[in-house]
Amino acid sequence: MVGASKSGNGSGPIRYGMVGGGQGAFIGGVHRIAARMDGDFQLVAGALSSNPERAKASAAEIGLDPERSYASFAEMAKAEAKRPDGIEAVAIVTPNNIHFPAAKAFLEAGIHVICDKPLTATLAEAKKLAALVEKTGKVFVLTHNYTGYPMIRQAREMVAKGQLGDIRIVQAEYPQDWLTEDLAATGQKQASWRGDPKQSGAGGAAGDIGTHAYNLARFVSGLELDSLSADLDAFVPGRLLDDNVNVMLRFKGGAKGMIWASQVAPGHENGLKLRVYGSKGGIEWVQADPNYLWYTPFGAAKQLITRGGVGAGPAAARVTRVPSGHPEGYLEGFANIYQEAARAIRAARKKGGKPARDVIYPTVQDGVEGVAFIEACVRSSKKNAAWTKL
Amino acid sequence: MVGASKSGNGSGPIRYGMVGGGQGAFIGGVHRIAARMDGDFQLVAGALSSNPERAKASAAEIGLDPERSYASFAEMAKAEAKRPDGIEAVAIVTPNNIHFPAAKAFLEAGIHVICDKPLTATLAEAKKLAALVEKTGKVFVLTHNYTGYPMIRQAREMVAKGQLGDIRIVQAEYPQDWLTEDLAATGQKQASWRGDPKQSGAGGAAGDIGTHAYNLARFVSGLELDSLSADLDAFVPGRLLDDNVNVMLRFKGGAKGMIWASQVAPGHENGLKLRVYGSKGGIEWVQADPNYLWYTPFGAAKQLITRGGVGAGPAAARVTRVPSGHPEGYLEGFANIYQEAARAIRAARKKGGKPARDVIYPTVQDGVEGVAFIEACVRSSKKNAAWTKL
Amino acid sequence: MVGASKSGNGSGPIRYGMVGGGQGAFIGGVHRIAARMDGDFQLVAGALSSNPERAKASAAEIGLDPERSYASFAEMAKAEAKRPDGIEAVAIVTPNNIHFPAAKAFLEAGIHVICDKPLTATLAEAKKLAALVEKTGKVFVLTHNYTGYPMIRQAREMVAKGQLGDIRIVQAEYPQDWLTEDLAATGQKQASWRGDPKQSGAGGAAGDIGTHAYNLARFVSGLELDSLSADLDAFVPGRLLDDNVNVMLRFKGGAKGMIWASQVAPGHENGLKLRVYGSKGGIEWVQADPNYLWYTPFGAAKQLITRGGVGAGPAAARVTRVPSGHPEGYLEGFANIYQEAARAIRAARKKGGKPARDVIYPTVQDGVEGVAFIEACVRSSKKNAAWTKL
Amino acid sequence: MVGASKSGNGSGPIRYGMVGGGQGAFIGGVHRIAARMDGDFQLVAGALSSNPERAKASAAEIGLDPERSYASFAEMAKAEAKRPDGIEAVAIVTPNNIHFPAAKAFLEAGIHVICDKPLTATLAEAKKLAALVEKTGKVFVLTHNYTGYPMIRQAREMVAKGQLGDIRIVQAEYPQDWLTEDLAATGQKQASWRGDPKQSGAGGAAGDIGTHAYNLARFVSGLELDSLSADLDAFVPGRLLDDNVNVMLRFKGGAKGMIWASQVAPGHENGLKLRVYGSKGGIEWVQADPNYLWYTPFGAAKQLITRGGVGAGPAAARVTRVPSGHPEGYLEGFANIYQEAARAIRAARKKGGKPARDVIYPTVQDGVEGVAFIEACVRSSKKNAAWTKL
Numbered sequence A, B, C, D: 001m002v003g004a005s006k007s008g009n010g011s012g013p014i015r016y017g018m019v020g021g022g023q024g025a026f027i028g029g030v031h032r033i034a035a036r037m038d039g040d041f042q043l044v045a046g047a048l049s050s051n052p053e054r055a056k057a058s059a060a061e062i063g064l065d066p067e068r069s070y071a072s073f074a075e076m077a078k079a080e081a082k083r084p085d086g087i088e089a090v091a092i093v094t095p096n097n098i099h100f101p102a103a104k105a106f107l108e109a110g111i112h113v114i115c116d117k118p119l120t121a122t123l124a125e126a127k128k129l130a131a132l133v134e135k136t137g138k139v140f141v142l143t144h145n146y147t148g149y150p151m152i153r154q155a156r157e158m159v160a161k162g163q164l165g166d167i168r169i170v171q172a173e174y175p176q177d178w179l180t181e182d183l184a185a186t187g188q189k190q191a192s193w194r195g196d197p198k199q200s201g202a203g204g205a206a207g208d209i210g211t212h213a214y215n216l217a218r219f220v221s222g223l224e225l226d227s228l229s230a231d232l233d234a235f236v237p238g239r240l241l242d243d244n245v246n247v248m249l250r251f252k253g254g255a256k257g258m259i260w261a262s263q264v265a266p267g268h269e270n271g272l273k274l275r276v277y278g279s280k281g282g283i284e285w286v287q288a289d290p291n292y293l294w295y296t297p298f299g300a301a302k303q304l305i306t307r308g309g310v311g312a313g314p315a316a317a318r319v320t321r322v323p324s325g326h327p328e329g330y331l332e333g334f335a336n337i338y339q340e341a342a343r344a345i346r347a348a349r350k351k352g353g354k355p356a357r358d359v360i361y362p363t364v365q366d367g368v369e370g371v372a373f374i375e376a377c378v379r380s381s382k383k384n385a386a387w388t389k390l
Helices: A027-037 A052-061 A073-082 A096-108 A123-136 A150-160 A189-194 A205-221 A330-349 A364-382 B027-037 B052-062 B073-082 B096-108 B123-136 B150-160 B189-194 B205-221 B330-349 B364-382 C027-037 C052-061 C073-082 C096-108 C123-136 C150-160 C189-194 C205-221 C330-349 C364-382 D027-037 D052-062 D073-082 D096-108 D123-136 D150-160 D189-194 D205-221 D330-349 D364-382
Strands: A014-019 A041-047 A089-092 A112-115 A140-142 A167-175 A225-233 A244-251 A256-262 A273-278 A281-286 A292-297 A302-306 B014-019 B041-047 B089-092 B112-115 B140-142 B167-175 B225-233 B244-251 B256-262 B273-278 B281-286 B292-297 B302-306 C014-019 C041-047 C089-092 C112-115 C140-142 C167-175 C225-233 C244-251 C256-262 C273-278 C281-286 C292-297 C302-306 D014-019 D041-047 D089-092 D112-115 D140-142 D167-175 D225-233 D244-251 D256-262 D273-278 D281-286 D292-297 D302-306
Touching: A014 A027, A014 A073, A014 A330, A027 A041, A027 A089, A027 A330, A027 B027, A041 A052, A041 A073, A073 A089, A073 A096, A089 A096, A096 A112, A096 A123, A112 A330, A123 A364, A140 A330, A140 A364, A150 A205, A150 A273, A150 A281, A150 A292, A150 A330, A167 A205, A167 A244, A205 A225, A205 A244, A205 A256, A205 A273, A205 A364, A225 A364, A225 C225, A225 C244, A244 C225, A244 C244, A244 C256, A256 C244, A256 C256, A330 B330, B014 B027, B014 B073, B014 B330, B027 B041, B027 B089, B027 B330, B041 B052, B041 B073, B073 B089, B073 B096, B089 B096, B096 B112, B096 B123, B112 B330, B123 B364, B140 B330, B140 B364, B150 B205, B150 B273, B150 B281, B150 B292, B150 B330, B167 B205, B167 B244, B205 B225, B205 B244, B205 B256, B205 B273, B205 B364, B225 B364, B225 D225, B225 D244, B244 D225, B244 D244, B244 D256, B256 D244, B256 D256, C014 C027, C014 C073, C014 C330, C027 C041, C027 C089, C027 C330, C027 D027, C041 C052, C041 C073, C073 C089, C073 C096, C089 C096, C096 C112, C096 C123, C112 C330, C123 C364, C140 C330, C140 C364, C150 C205, C150 C273, C150 C281, C150 C292, C150 C330, C167 C205, C167 C244, C205 C225, C205 C244, C205 C256, C205 C273, C205 C364, C225 C364, C330 D330, D014 D027, D014 D073, D014 D330, D027 D041, D027 D089, D027 D330, D041 D052, D041 D073, D073 D089, D073 D096, D089 D096, D096 D112, D096 D123, D112 D330, D123 D364, D140 D330, D140 D364, D150 D205, D150 D273, D150 D281, D150 D292, D150 D330, D167 D205, D167 D244, D205 D225, D205 D244, D205 D256, D205 D273, D205 D364, D225 D364
Parallel strands: A014 A041, A014 A089, A089 A112, A112 A140, A167 A256, B014 B041, B014 B089, B089 B112, B112 B140, B167 B256, C014 C041, C014 C089, C089 C112, C112 C140, C167 C256, D014 D041, D014 D089, D089 D112, D112 D140, D167 D256
Antiparallel strands: A167 A273, A225 A244, A244 A256, A273 A281, A281 A292, A292 A302, A302 D302, B167 B273, B225 B244, B244 B256, B273 B281, B281 B292, B292 B302, B302 C302, C167 C273, C225 C244, C244 C256, C273 C281, C281 C292, C292 C302, D167 D273, D225 D244, D244 D256, D273 D281, D281 D292, D292 D302
């Protein structure tokens, strides 16, 4: 029996398809590994590229049944919906502008959706999509994958339990350096579509990584944003979208924060970092070293909590695979989102079924919030960093 | 098509079975994830426990076909060898004393073997097993998983290319703390069998982790041992096997080294660390932070090489899944060994087929060397740390 | 011969006096150690406290000649100016509001001034003081001590030489946690005066530490500020001055930056950190680990430059006392400012003498800039973080 | 009043002289800064070099009165003993072989001695010196300076209070890289005398740094050595003394340990590190980052104790100058030894006076133990690393 599920509910893996993720793509391969890791999913169909040749070649490369390699997502949604063994879920891993039409097609075909971030290329689309999810009642999981890291779950749990006291300060940053020079000019696929407003939407760094930082800040702190003031730049000549983002945040209730996201900060590979401070203590987490969480209660010695180690609580344990000292990484964190998705989808197999209370994943509403953040950043920056509500 | 292989050779995943790895086990689950991660393997049979009830329950839990859940490895080897869709490979993840009889049974049944370390409980068995592998010509992969880490491959490549000059010093250590108190007395399964000479063999910490450190030192430095002087202790009263190991090493050609392995060093979760120094430079790698490799050329600034980043060469790139800054971990390193195994097994599908030259995995000979190391440590320690050849 | 000077110009140590720094003070003791470290200074007079009893007791405690322990700085300036062996320089280490009148008294008495930061309590005073320094021609050294760290000198040199290319981004932060609770309410001397606008001026965290961060950012990047947008808070109820400062920066020429300064960030003891990124590379420096400088040239491996080690250039070497691996710290960095002051004062002993070109210390103009920064932060924050010029 | 003492006992600074420490020397300058830092000492005489020209030039450079710059230590001891304002103490900072005759001369002249390590070039001399100290009753302070670091005092206090339980394991290492190539061949002064058995004694790395590691291990753990097994190498051709030292340790009571000291480990500048593990917890300290102490109680979260921060106790506080987050370094640690020496010497000014109980410094007995360690290493290594008692 292939792909035996870790959770072992005997009901078999979830058949899923993929839109995007063909040759030259980055995130599609990540989704496939994440889906495979715990044996909960089975990839059986795909529309892997908008280029028919590439779609075909990509399907062959990953061993898809040629009959279920489709030329378009529309065709795939239609065909799979008719099959008795059709896909139960789809993973959408295309450029941002395709998220909305693809998700719409599958939701309307009665298929659950796992979608990469940001949710859509525009806020208008995002809101429509949220309404559609509501209407269809299908499971919709947005892969803000960093929320899947065990120590992020730990941090969130500590904040929720009041271990940090009243939250006063949130500092999030996400520097990278891969766009320090004009990579799109070389034809590199990732740089090209991510730098194209038609495919990406209004935000460059704001959309690609700023939205991750903002999502993580909300996820851990539990705070809601009141307004933001953003100063965006495109330092590389000719670049159409921002590559550096400075934001000041005002949260409801009085907490303050900052976000810095950059694609032009040499030395930073994928430097997502979150720090939260309250009246009783602070926490600090760095994505590149994700198995550690600093906890600094005011007036006591600094503590380093490790994934799987003493001090890590049940929220982290739920999504931990191996003992402390055996580092988990990006793929495990990503797979945790897939694991949560599997729980939700399995629950939905039963009429009216709901996932257990402890199932946590980024929803379409989180996606709406994220696109609103991107557009608010752009709007604020155009108005000389005026304070802007989402 | 389920479990599409990353390498995509179109020839389908490898059917494999598992011996050991039932409920309460640790490493079996790790093997299963590693086997799943790249879609190269398909788990179809198992003898998951020597306890029939537990075997059955474990098989159900992971979704194995009940017909192919066997009460013993002997039965499994026999039955699977007869099936047209029988397993091509077996993963042996039992206590050490079962490695030999199980491996023997499968090799003789014409089935490739992936076996956890140490190779066997005694050197005599190890040598017999090596002879059997030679005789049968089957693929035999020993999961010294730390050799699968990209930055370890990088370090090895740098040494081989002479970037460190003539190697003078090798410092390896592997401290843990999980046996600081008498855990076996609580009935904990891992502590119980690992502390039992009948199941583990002559070495405690020496066998469980010292052998990993020694293997890694050899793998990276390319040196061969001349002799060692070992001082072993069991600090926890009543413990039958060593829990702390101090070793001095003399390599052929004059290099020197030390190994420290401990299960009673509070604060260390899984502290494997390797440092190698030559006439031109040094390297340092820490398992808990495996995406980094310090390279310190003499007379130049210290360099931090990152997995996927600038400075990482082809040997690391071969076993890298995601870009720099997206941390890979223990499971990815382990899965790299499975990936190499898949390459070797696929090559062996063709009569006389050999894997490509760049396929690297720990062999049965490495296993013989490892058991020889364990027994030499024990022998040396009994003779007041006398210098001892393997 | 006491206090033999390291620089050994045979002209004897510089006689100096101190204003402030009596019992219960913090920074006065630091100045005294810094002055002593290289034997360039000799403490011979003091007006150590505005409280006569405390002044007397403090003078006795540190061994001052009772005759030269004065009840006020005014008296001291007058008396010392008349003595043939009177002080050549004074160190002013009082609360901020005393800086101006004290500095004025000594400058007018023909005595060089070493003054703690911020320069004064108001920008108006700062400008008057700058004019007075210009008029009197005396040496005026502001102890923005962090500019004395060797690796900060190194960073500055690298930027100046173009190793980072065109500077695009400056990120400075200075979090602390000592005011997480209402420490002033306990009567703690440092918290009391620093939280009192009459003694401190308009800025709390902005004035005490934000100005350090801003000074360091300018010192290393060589950039000039165009305008800033600041959002200040006082999170602890009843606090009159800000304890958390978020600032966005726009530099002339187009570079952008952020400053975060906080006194309510649990876990941070004295977390000054500076990062600068340009079109060719980045640098990162952390005050708590001051002997290291990360240099990350785009497209090459990350380098860790160490004080005294390979890669550290002449600007760092000038202010380095001990070899690499022998850590220098806060006091050595502070003493480097005193060493530079000594060079300037010794040069001034000769009529028309000027210090050598490589003598670098924060000047009264830097102090004006710093107070302007503080007041601009306060002004901006009051106008809803409007962009404000200094 | 010059050099006002921090401890402020009103009794004035201690007049001292220096033997060695002329131009080209390293450690002499360090002693002078350490002596100056707290104002407890006043340098008034010197025999700075065995070369009369260099002695004279060196004295002039540091501003010594030419009359009190002597051509030899013998002359200096004699002359100073006669002066009413003669030196009360001498700092001996020569190559090792001069320690004994110089110390002897000053002790016999009734002058207290502060002497660099190792104590002497031979164990025979060391024992004679210890007897002489006993006989004369003078203060004798050996500058094993690393015992002056606050977090080392903290570690020692924690062990003594039983926070680690019964000590089982001690791991000390002291790698450097400055002798990776044949530096002595270039005429470099430090490399030349340290590599010359006539000036250094029997040990190379063992004597220069191994003895520091051993001293620190004893100081913190409180353990006494039973025996050692050492394997020494000189990797650089033509080198007469060892440059790499592997040692296994057996302590009385059953604890075990290892020391690795090396001068040929590229990337290590001054990598002294100490780890101690007991039945209840562990500690880890790294000299290059001396303000941090890891404390890892078994079964609780890892704690990072910082100098001056929460968790640092009275033993550390006694030798702490500035608040947490303001890093202290090598010179402050060294100065702490001088501060302790000052306390002892001041106590001795009163007939029969003894320093307070909490005054701690390395004694002549520690020095005997250190030289015994060096000679035992050499002896053991010559006998194929046989177990050897000191």
